Amino acid sequence: MRILNLLLCFFTPLALLAQTGPVSGALMNPSVSLIGDMRGVYLDTAARKFNFQFEEAELSLISSIDPYAKADVFISFARTPEGEYAAGLEEAYLTTLSLPVDLRARVGRFRLPVGRLNPVHPHALPFSDVPLASTAIFGDEGLIDDGISLSWLIPNPWNFYQEIELEASNVPLESPLFSRPDADRYLYLVHLKNFWDIDENSTLELGLSGMSGPNQDQKTSVLGAADLTLKWKPLQLNRYKSLTWQSEIFIARYGTEDGGNLRSFGFYSFLSYQVGERWFLTGKVDYSELPQYEGVLERGYSTTLGWYATEFQKIELGGRHFEGNIAADNTEFTLRWVFVIGAHGGHQY
Amino acid sequence: MMRLVLISIPLCVILAIALPPPSSTAGEKVTVVASLTTFRSIAELIGGEKIDAFAIATGYQNPHFVDPKPSFIMKLSKADLFITTGLDLESGWVPSLLQSSRNGKIQPGGDGYVDASAGIHLLQVPSSSDRAQGDIHLFGNPHYWMDPMRGKQVAKTICEGLQKVSPENADYFAANLKRFEEEIDRRTTSWKEKLAPLKDIPLIAYHNEWPYLEERFGFAIAGFLEPKPGIPPTPSQLVKVMSTIRSKSIPIVITSPYFTLDAAELVSRETGAQIAVLATGVGAFDGVESYYDMFEYNVTALLKAFAQAPHH
Numbered sequence: 187m188r189i190l191n192l193l194l195c196f197f198t199p200l201a202l203l204a205q206t207g208p209v210s211g212a213l214m215n216p217s218v219s220l221i222g223d224m225r226g227v228y229l230d231t232a233a234r235k236f237n238f239q240f241e242e243a244e245l246s247l248i249s250s251i252d253p254y255a256k257a258d259v260f261i262s263f264a265r266t267p268e269g270e271y272a273a274g275l276e277e278a279y280l281t282t283l284s285l286p287v288d289l290r291a292r293v294g295r296f297r298l299p300v301g302r303l304n305p306v307h308p309h310a311l312p313f314s315d316v317p318l319a320s321t322a323i324f325g326d327e328g329l330i331d332d333g334i335s336l337s338w339l340i341p342n343p344w345n346f347y348q349e350i351e352l353e354a355s356n357v358p359l360e361s362p363l364f365s366r367p368d369a370d371r372y373l374y375l376v377h378l379k380n381f382w383d384i385d386e387n388s389t390l391e392l393g394l395s396g397m398s399g400p401n402q403d404q405k406t407s408v409l410g411a412a413d414l415t416l417k418w419k420p421l422q423l424n425r426y427k428s429l430t431w432q433s434e435i436f437i438a439r440y441g442t443e444d445g446g447n448l449r450s451f452g453f454y455s456f457l458s459y460q461v462g463e464r465w466f467l468t469g470k471v472d473y474s475e476l477p478q479y480e481g482v483l484e485r486g487y488s489t490t491l492g493w494y495a496t497e498f499q500k501i502e503l504g505g506r507h508f509e510g511n512i513a514a515d516n517t518e519f520t521l522r523w524v525f526v527i528g529a530h531g532g533h534q535y
Numbered sequence: 536m537m538r539l540v541l542i543s544i545p546l547c548v549i550l551a552i553a554l555p556p557p558s559s560t561a562g563e564k565v566t567v568v569a570s571l572t573t574f575r576s577i578a579e580l581i582g583g584e585k586i587d588a589f590a591i592a593t594g595y596q597n598p599h600f601v602d603p604k605p606s607f608i609m610k611l612s613k614a615d616l617f618i619t620t621g622l623d624l625e626s627g628w629v630p631s632l633l634q635s636s637r638n639g640k641i642q643p644g645g646d647g648y649v650d651a652s653a654g655i656h657l658l659q660v661p662s663s664s665d666r667a668q669g670d671i672h673l674f675g676n677p678h679y680w681m682d683p684m685r686g687k688q689v690a691k692t693i694c695e696g697l698q699k700v701s702p703e704n705a706d707y708f709a710a711n712l713k714r715f716e717e718e719i720d721r722r723t724t725s726w727k728e729k730l731a732p733l734k735d736i737p738l739i740a741y742h743n744e745w746p747y748l749e750e751r752f753g754f755a756i757a758g759f760l761e762p763k764p765g766i767p768p769t770p771s772q773l774v775k776v777m778s779t780i781r782s783k784s785i786p787i788v789i790t791s792p793y794f795t796l797d798a799a800e801l802v803s804r805e806t807g808a809q810i811a812v813l814a815t816g817v818g819a820f821d822g823v824e825s826y827y828d829m830f831e832y833n834v835t836a837l838l839k840a841f842a843q844a845p846h847h
Binding site: 188231250253254255256281282283284285289290339345346347349379381382383386389391417421422423425426463464496497527528529534 | 593595596597600603604606607608609612626631634635637639640642643644645647666670700726765766767792793795
């Protein structure tokens, strides 16, 4: 009977879709929101040092499909290096709501659940400069791919939050560490998330990730990552003070055409302190070795002051100094203005 | 890695099919998770010894802004019943927690999902919606539990939810509901008598969260420290409020435990109006351990502030 129920969970709604007409009305519409990300950027080594640009508009559509699943769709209208705008499907996935024994499946195109930063949309970060290690390993947009994942809340005698997520995906067309081949090879990922309440006001999260997949040289790349996040936020006055310390390390092995392996390391660490009800000050250091090139390294140091007018609008002023042993050193200042219109839900804790 | 994934996925599916689903059976307590402590308290008064109840937000926490910590997902994954404020008060944290809970029983529409706002006569339902007005609530002001008589409707809704997930205890819950209703009627009469001196007296509040208390006990909120809901007090707004206090001889500024006192203290210093920090939920202060205690505390705090106000 349980097998029958499980099968019905998956197939009945699809069967009904063909038999019943759509239900109309505003109440059945998905939650729709649009996020705008505008920037003024000064780069001291550029020929044209200052540019103002509308970086990205992101349209999100989120709704329950039926009692069994919900859908999240994010369409990005992003600025290309040529200054034009291109629409792209950033994420579009279905998440189950009630699989048995604390399982959850996700199917579609989504930001891969490696570490703390990659699953987060850039507008939600407390700085505009994505860590160098992320771009060096995952590319400018982060690691986004079409696939399927299954996660499980692991029961444990201490009853702390422990979730394991297994994921298989198509392999991104182009990312520095992984690249889709013309062969039946795929990208596999496992992520273990552990979360503890230290006390009423403080939490600790420790994540471990492992990935394996093909690269541009038709060989195999392997990535190990660990993330640690400590948050402090007094419950009673949680609108006024908070502190977040978040760090990730990445260790990559890139298989080369000649049968060898290139090993690389990267990390970032940021400390974000809420100075007042609307003010956040964030400092970040990051370091990266490019995974597919031996001996190429980059360092970055940045500070960002953010003013959050409401939960729907923020302005950030950031400065970053970049150092590299191949690329020229540079200093960049960014003024970022982010706004949200529509029904935008809360972000992941 | 591929082998690990290929082995793990079918293993998980087999486990899902083979293991019996967790559910409450006769003799076991019903596991209740409420978004707010106030609903937990009402659930405890109705469910008595038949339930184990937990609240996500504390009583001294701003219910608009609760962090959806993963540890709450563990609680929700085992819940038989989930009670939410409903409307759009908790839209920033309840949906993400529910969807991550993997618990089909407590999803909207499920037998274990209780929207405590069901059947409530709502106040301040806006005729138009625009965020230029601040954090307005599309369905009406969501702080309805601050009226004890509306609390009776909440208790009735929670009772129906408990009866659905634990039908064998339906009579027990119904008997407790009857006792709760009688107790609220008796106490509300007493609270109204005590607060009679405040009838038609204008007051100032930090945030627009008191219309139900105001309607029940007859005082009148004449202005807010926030220029618009959710927008922190500005100097010009405070000047305006101080002028209102002086012109109308307003005796009390009401605020909540989760707002800093800076603005209220400035206004109090300049005008003499007394500050009353009221309990917005059960557990807001020591000794506020039940829904009844919340009103007892607030009545006492209002009367104390009123007695100390220079104009009265």
